[in-house]
Amino acid sequence: MAKPVIWTVDDDPDVLRAVERDLRRQYGDRYRVLAADSGAKALEGVKQLKLRNEPIALFLVDQRMPRMSGVEFLEAALEFFPEAKRVLLTAYADTDAAIKAINDVQISHYLMKPWDPPEERLYPVVDDILDDWLASFRPGFEGIRVIGNRWSPASYQIKDFLARNQVPYLWLDVEADSEARKLMESASGGGIKLPLVVFPDGTRLNDPTIGEVAAKAGLRTHAEMPFYDLVILGGGPAGLAAAVYGASEGLRTVMIEREAPGGQAGMSSRIENYLGFPSGLSGGDLTRRAVAQARRFGVEMLTPQEVSHVSTKDNYRIVTLADGGVISCHALLIATGVQYRKLDVPGVERLTGAGVYYGAANTEALTCKSQDVYIVGGANSAGQGAMYLSHFARKVTMLVRADGLARTMSSYLIEQIAKTPNIEVQICSRVVEAHGENNLEAVSIMNDQTGEVRRCEAAALFIFIGAVPRTECLAKILELDDHGFILSGDDLTRDGRRPKGWNLDRAPYLLETSVPGIFVAGDVRHGSIKRVASAVGEGSIAIELIHRYLSNVKV
Template identity: 55%
Template sequence: MEASEPRRRRPAIVAVDDEPAVLAAVARDLRRQFGERYRIVRATSGAEALDALKELVTRGEQVALLVADQRMPGMAGTEYLVEARKLVPDAKRVLLTAYADTEAAIQAINEVDLDYYLLKPWDPPEEQLYPVVEDLLTTWEAGAALESGGVRVIGHRFSRDSHDLRDFLARNRVPMRWLDVERDAEARELLTMTGVEKEGLPVALLEDGTVLEHPTVRELAERLGVSVAPTAEHYDLVIVGGGPAGLAAAVYGASEGLKTVLVEREAPGGQAGMSSRIENYLGFPSGLSGSDLARRAVDQARRLGAELLTIQDAVGLTAEGAGRLVELSGGSTLSANCVLVASGVSYRQLTVPGFERLTGKGIYYGAALTEARSCQDQHVVVIGAANSAGQAAVFFSRYAGRVTMLVRGENLEKSMSSYLIDQIAALENIEVHTSAQAVLAEGDGHLDTLTIRDVNGERREKVDAAFVFIGAAPRTEWLEGVVARDEHGFILAGLDAKAAGWPLKRDPFLLETSVPGVFVAGDVRSRSMKRVASAVGEGSMSVSLVHEYLAE
């Protein structure tokens, strides 16, 4: 390395334990496995570790992981992690604890947003320590990469086109930097350098130097290689929809030898992928984000051999003999023996004056997590009462000064899990208004005011952003006249499909639709549970039914 070239510092793992022998053992094990990629920083107390963190932050260095012993004099591990989170909020947090302290560790999951707790001693570390730490670091690295560079998008915060580009890049986990032309001097400097006028916004600056003025999502996807073409003329299984059900089917289909392709019109994860935190999914005691769940599933499906086509929408289905043809929005057609419809649902649009005009300009459907940091210290309204609304309210409370929930019903208990209700009640900056609804949205170019109606009448409130979660509309218009659906558009399966007109002598399989060889799973199925775990279960089960169908 030339003397003039600055040496890139490795991200830090900060370990703290008041027992020198234990601290030395922790540092030794971490250094042996992760020392080439990370710098191991040691501290013998919470106070000493906080001083080290302040110095790292001052120098502009990254901190990837905090490892803290629970039983330390002066400052317990959980107390230290509370303070450390204020300095390095994106670092992963691990608590070291003895078996007798597991209750405290479980409680810390909620109190300090703990990512994991490890029981001491671990032996061998290859089984008890390294897989856990590697998983946490991989998750941190994925988030750090998204924040560190890649595509630069310049635009107006309250521009629907700017929002669509940012949301697409974030949900497809493409590294991106967002530059608000109104707030960031760098944005204006880049526009001057590239010669782009404000009329050309939003603009995307790619890493190869390409400047795209006012690109569509599809144009940007094609330039980035996110949208790919199918590699085969015929598949065993075509999956329509990349939510939990579709991703589970892709994993199981590919792992069991089926030539599998998944088509997703927006981004892997579906509606669940927009969830800020899923806390009741089996096997993740500290919860995980929908984006993280989607990333893990996509990596798993691809590793096993499944193809994923994104920014493609299914627009038609035809049954020709033993073949099933899925027409795509790009003009191509996928041929398969079987089709699984796992296209999920979308949030219903509010038919309230002002909402359509201001959508993407302060009003958003779904969590729109890309907007969270822009809501710092602002007033955010969340409309809805299901788990997705509760998760969003908790997430936005970290940034917004005030979060107001508008609940149409009399309480949250009818539609929201109790763990979320408890979290919301414990957060001082969240207000829940029951029997309340928005009846008017106003603003000159972006949302400024909502008129809210409740049992006390109507009132106008200044609002900076509103996020809407009101019911689910199935994405099944493309199946009109082909597959039997219920009165709400959800797809009938099993005996329900038989009653709607079934052409064969045998009964349809449990998840089979009125068209033999076409199956359905997840939220788009009539009578489904509308839960992530049940969607994953149905997606997995559908592959077994596909095998039975192919064996006929």
């Protein structure tokens, strides 16, 4: 944490130099002493400290200054730092003003000038005041602050991105938090566009793109080298497992993720059937542990970064990035996972990010406190989301198109849901429309057995209706099934014939695609088991197959 600030203001340069000197000599090892020769200059500095979230312990201000008196300055400055202590410097003729200031701005003390010797007339007073301030001081949050509107899709995207990338941030709702309004006033020079993102150094971004936030937050989007032994596309459980095993076994490894490590699993509010965690853990916790492990072994991670094209040249695999960068490698692993299928009903697309969310949207759970929310879907991810949201919402209603949960959800989750009093499961039901002007206000629900349509008030709608693969940039180079999943291993051999263009004497390895040296793991693979544990297993198995490939190919 930065040193707390003692700020002294006086228009007399001799007095200002003297008080600054005396304060630094006594308190410079514990406090940062700042000085200004006018209230206006000091007020601008105060606003900058507010943006940088640096605490002010004490204002020591001259009363008789042109254009802005000491009391007027304190009235303005305390809007930003109401907990700061305040001392007024006065001449004998200003004692009435000082006494009035005790009532107007609750000054802690007033000091008559001159204060020599400071050991007797300055330091004892300041010591007592600073001790009082320290007794009640609680350090503020020192990370990134995001100021916006609860129902702003752009604000939601930034919050979701930071959370999924394990970047600490503080959310401030401009309509509910006085701190948000103070920060906006501090940053008012040059105009404000929400969402406003304020960084620890005081710099700010108005209505930024995700890429701008990532760059300023220190996330890496550009590779350090042009060539690697292994490039991994996708940072879900399969990609992270492959990164850990590959780097730990000596492969120069880079992992490219277009959103955030963890993938769809990283958005899970609770994973209770993962081996070794009897009490369960969240997808965010699993991701954090895996990312730390991968980095310890030297894995380079690029996020957010997207791949636009994959090609081959001789025994090299070439990845072209969306920003024009090119990375080559000996072996390429596709672990891009899947993304939530969109719910195609009126109103949903327009209100996405403003009450309608795909996945558990953990960043929005607190805003649902004591409200009614709805979940669309009946698989494990929907059940985990319902259990998580039940801790916040007044009521969670699960809308399931099937006639029950048994075919799509694990029994342990079904039992937990049945025991949770504020979760209701409505079978044979689906959302047919989302309503609201600026944010979700209600949903229309159809019962497929009776044909009845009911309109119900809703604070939020969370959608879990299956997933589709992320293989848009791979369709021209790899063989895919009819749904866009990547074929590999035995699935590529038809009537004893190897894939078209296959130029090796052997058949494709278990997780090898239709192009030698390009492998696939996790949910994006045709026929994969959609479980976190199986994705981690495939990621680790892929490394063994990649070693086998590299040992038999001239590289």
